[in-house]
Amino acid sequence: MRSGRVAALGGLVLLAAGCTGPGVPGLGAPSIPPTNPAAAEFDPTPAPAAMPEPDDEAADAANDGEGQSFRTNPSAAPSPSGEPAAIPGRETGAPGATPLPTPGVTGDGPVRIPPPKLSDYTYVFPVQGCKVSYARKLLVLPKTTIWAKRGCRFVAPVDGTVHEVNTVDRWSPATDRGQDREGKFVSIIGVDGVRYLGGHLDSVARGIKPGMKVKAGQVLGRVGNSGNAAGQATNLYFAVSWEAPADYWWVRRGMVKPWNYLDAWYDGNRTYSPRREMLALRKRLGATPPCTVLCASKQQPVRSRPTPQPTTKPKPKRTKKPEEIILTPQQQ
Template identity: 40%
Template sequence: MPSPTIGRRVRPAYPILLLLAPVLAAGCATTRPGVPPDGAAPTPSAVWATGEQPAAPAATPTTSRPASPAPSSGKPSPSAPRAGLRHVFPVRADNVDYHTTHGAYPATDVFADCGEPFVAVTDGKVLEVSRVDRYSKSGPQGPDNGGLSVSLLGDDGVRYYGSHLSVVGAGIEAGVRVRAGQQLGKVGRTGNANNVCHVHFGISPPCTGKDGWWIRRGVLWPARYLDSWRQGGNREPAAEVTTWQRKHGCPKAP
């Protein structure tokens, strides 16, 4: 009596592999950054649907067809704050001094000869540049006090602001990437500098969409960080800035 299978195609028995493949694939999730833990691994059904392939180890489909990262993978943004960045003193000069206090609000005046380089404290992106001194003693006191200035958003998520500059460097514009120690401008006495050569230095959080001069000018006392950077240390203000913003948010103009 002829076998009932003659003349008919026999499909390999893969149900067990189909059941095991998702389990094996899930075991690789922790080694694949960007793949959601709730199952973005590739389904093996597309590989095995035709029934034409010979039996193979269950791991083959998952290793030969890696999953594409899902839109909600939680992959870190390129602009996410980074820790451990190099920080440098903001004025490159031999004869330099600064106060540990400042009038009316937290900031520091760094005194040096006019023309000495004002540099980027850390790697980051230029946020704002003022190349025109609009300050007037008879005008509003606050918005234009800085004269020529540059503000930098460091890759550590902190904004660093320097003002009263005599000049802003060529090519230093909003959106430009800079490196720690790169010159941004020169020490000067523009704005409300009382005719004394110095850089007004402020540390603050960037308050996107709600920002203003009253935040940009500084919200933390910088001296402890300046002390560290001047001695070649790398004390980081990011944690203190984060704590301040959680407490105060982005306050309106005083």
């Protein structure tokens, strides 16, 4: 059995001598790491300290395969640099260590893709500089109440021309006339041919008059609660329609549902236009359709008064003359 150990040691000596032979890269030349670390012939781990020699049978069993290194996990094999290789799913280095960034290498930032162009017109949200909220459903009329603080800027949603301006709040709960319910308001006819109205204003911007040109985002007034919004939270009455004579005030107060367009302008798709929907609705209903919702004003109660009767002087009553009683001496 000892002969086998001697043979193994002899093989090691022959192998070392062959590595230093002429023409063969060996100990005298720079070492080249193997292409497959798992196939390396020697384990670089230093040999353990000398132990008491076991008996011959135990030594033979321990020396079967001596000189080879077996690794059950190839990913844990030493790297050519001598550092332990990374194990999948586990961090390398000292616990809590933060890997250093690679110099000159940066990741790609997020790519911003502009929304598709849906029309030739550019719009802005009609309330600027304030936090807003609004309903996205039909509430009696096809309009939207945009809730905002008093004094927030009401701006032109698109380039256009001022159509109507009302600087006086004529609404009264006693009459509730339909043409007065929006209180102070400004309407414009946009370059897209659509009419936009902002009502319940606290005030109209100085210099805003019918016929003047305005640009998208130009201030037209300030948010308030005039008209039939009196006593309620401040808001902007926003309506979309088409141009019609002032007598058809029910067209001005809203015909096209506006919330889908408000959503788009608020979220950044500033080319989503209500023009197509407006034209289709006007063609179907006519330019001056009859009023069908909230049309009548409050009727004033009429106090009944008695019908005056012609006055005539009463005729004086004739009184009968008292009868004369004549007494004669015979009747005494």
